[in-house]
Amino acid sequence: MKNDKVILGIDPGTTIMGFGLIRTHGKQMEFMLLNELQLKKYNDHYLKLKLIFERTLEIIDNYKPDEIAIEAPFFGKNVQSMLKLGRAQGVAMAAGLSREIPITEYSPKKIKMAITGNGNASKEQVAKMLQNILTLNELPKNLDSTDGLAAAVCHFYNNGKLESGKTYSGWSDFIKINENRIKK
Numbered sequence: 761m762k763n764d765k766v767i768l769g770i771d772p773g774t775t776i777m778g779f780g781l782i783r784t785h786g787k788q789m790e791f792m793l794l795n796e797l798q799l800k801k802y803n804d805h806y807l808k809l810k811l812i813f814e815r816t817l818e819i820i821d822n823y824k825p826d827e828i829a830i831e832a833p834f835f836g837k838n839v840q841s842m843l844k845l846g847r848a849q850g851v852a853m854a855a856g857l858s859r860e861i862p863i864t865e866y867s868p869k870k871i872k873m874a875i876t877g878n879g880n881a882s883k884e885q886v887a888k889m890l891q892n893i894l895t896l897n898e899l900p901k902n903l904d905s906t907d908g909l910a911a912a913v914c915h916f917y918n919n920g921k922l923e924s925g926k927t928y929s930g931w932s933d934f935i936k937i938n939e940n941r942i943k944k
Contacts, residue, residue, distance in 0.1 A: 766792070768825035768856075769912025770816070771904050772833075772848040774808045775800050777815070778902070780909025781823055782894070782916060789916050791894040793823070796905040805844065809851045816855035828856045829915030831907060832865040866914050871907075874914035886910050 764785050771778035776799065781792040797815045799808045819825075830852060833845045849865075856863045869879035876889050887899050887906040890913065899906065 765826035766823060767912040767915050768819060768823065768828045768861075769908045769910065769915065770828065770830045770849075770852050771907035771911060772812070772830065772845060772852050773799075773904060774805065774812075774844045774848045776902055776904040777812055777848065777852070778904030778906065778908035779816075779819060780905060780912050781819075781825065782909070782912045784916055789894070789913065791896060791909075794896070794900060794905045794909050796900070796902055796908075805847075809847055812848055813851040813855050816852045817859070820855060820859050820861065825861060827915065828853075828861050828863045829911040830863060830865055831871060831911050832867050834868050864915055864918075866911055866918075871910050871914040874917045875910050883907065 764783065766781060766783050769780045769782075777797040779796065780794045783790045783792050797812065799811060802808050802811070830849060833842055833849055853863055866874075872881040872886055873879040875881070875886050875893075878885070881889075883903040883906070887903050890896065890906055890909055891899055893913065894909075
């Protein structure tokens with residue numbers, strides 16, 4: 761691992777996609793960006809996926825992240841919501857993989873644990889802790905962007921050491937790790 765790197769964190773969603781960027785220098789991290797892609801006004805699910813893909817590529821091309829950390833879909837009761845969330849995550853991952861950027865998935869509990877020490881922390885608790893860690897002047901109205909930033913900070917804290925995440929460095933790596941998902 762090189763000493764300085766940029767980490768893009770993504771909280772995928774088809775209503776709001778949150779994202780944040782940090783720059784790391786050895787054991788130090790510096791806040792770069794916190795934002796979100798608003799998708800509420802679009803009714804077409806496929807258009808939303810296209811916009812997620814394009815926005816993720818735009819962020820990658822503008823900020824040149826070395827690694828991407830993405831929140832993995834959680835298992836909820838609503839299968840349709842989970843399917844949509846998985847698609848949103850998939851197109852964001854595809855954008856990163858198309859630029860050959862290593863991607864690591866983290867469960868929501870793992871991200872919350874890394875930031876607050878509590879895997880059941882609320883969005884507000886995660887946001888407040890990030891505000892303290894990164895000395896952010898103010899927090900956004902929607903906390904989806906802080907969730908994206910939290911994924912990046914979680915990745916920094918894990919320093920590439922995975923306990924429960926999955927890492928992909930490109931399409932061939934993704935296919936090798938997920939052979940059981942591919943129909944032959």
